[in-house]
Amino acid sequence: MEISHFWNKFDLQCKKIVFSTIFSLILCSANAQKSQSINYAMYDTKKLNYGFILGGHYDSFLISHPQGYSSATDLQLRGAGGSGYTLGFVVNYHVNDILDLRLLPSVGFYERMIKYNDFSDPNLTEEVTELFESTFLELPILFKFKSIRRKNTRFYFIAGVKPSIEVGANKDKVKSTVLVTQTRDLSIELGIGNDSYFPFFKFSPELRFSLGVLNMIDRDNISPSIYVKRMPSYSVGLYFVFE
Secondary structure, eight states: OHHHHHHHHHHHHHHHHHHHHHHHHHHHHHHHHTOSSOTTGGGGGOSEEEEEEEEEEEEEEOOBOOTTOOTTSSEEEEEEOEEEEEEEEEEEEEEETTEEEEEOOEEEEEEEEEEEEETTOTTOOSOEEEEEEEEEEEOOEEEEEEOOOBTTEEEEEEEEEEEEEEESOOHHHHTTSSSOBOSEEEEEEEEEEEEEEOSSOEEEEEEEEEEEOSOOBOTTTOGGGGGOSBOOEEEEEEEEEEO
8 A cells, every 4th residue: 555655656756757858858859950060069079078967856765564564553654755956067988879978976955755643642643744854975877878869969878876875964853753764875777868969068858767776764773663674765857967
């Protein structure tokens, strides 16, 4: 039930972001194709290119429960989503005509939520929402697989990993939450995008999915963690890359 509820919410947000991305890709491709000349031809001849990235994303935790957990348990937990944004730099190494290697040192601001009902507490008659706000230093390492450039546009697929570490965590505040999260994470990154070449720069809207592989729950701090088996992070975002 909890996983089903999460995926319903996640699917709704995904549809919104996917629609926005497709619209951006079509619009940028159409604008770039209007030019009869080849824009920014020098980009494809350089081994290293630099730029910046900004984006917004929908973030959440996917909570799975241990064997034996049931709806009759006193403490009911489920993940809920929030919004965030990322700012960073782009270092792009040109391997060949169809492959690039990208480093994206960036700062990500995240807002995730956990909703719970504690039926053992007679004072709690409604569902309670715990807000997890965090700032992460991130270093996505991505392989970019590119299609053939057609005039001033090309599509691409990206895949890689994103190690991250939380900074500026307020430990006193964190201890008041129902669950405590780890300060490190590692995610698998998958996405698609479109390079649109303009006379003096390249603009790339990008849809990216981030799937956490680490269990983000910290079992050393608070007892309700016994009700949670795994709690990886999930996000889907729309990013804009300028080079």
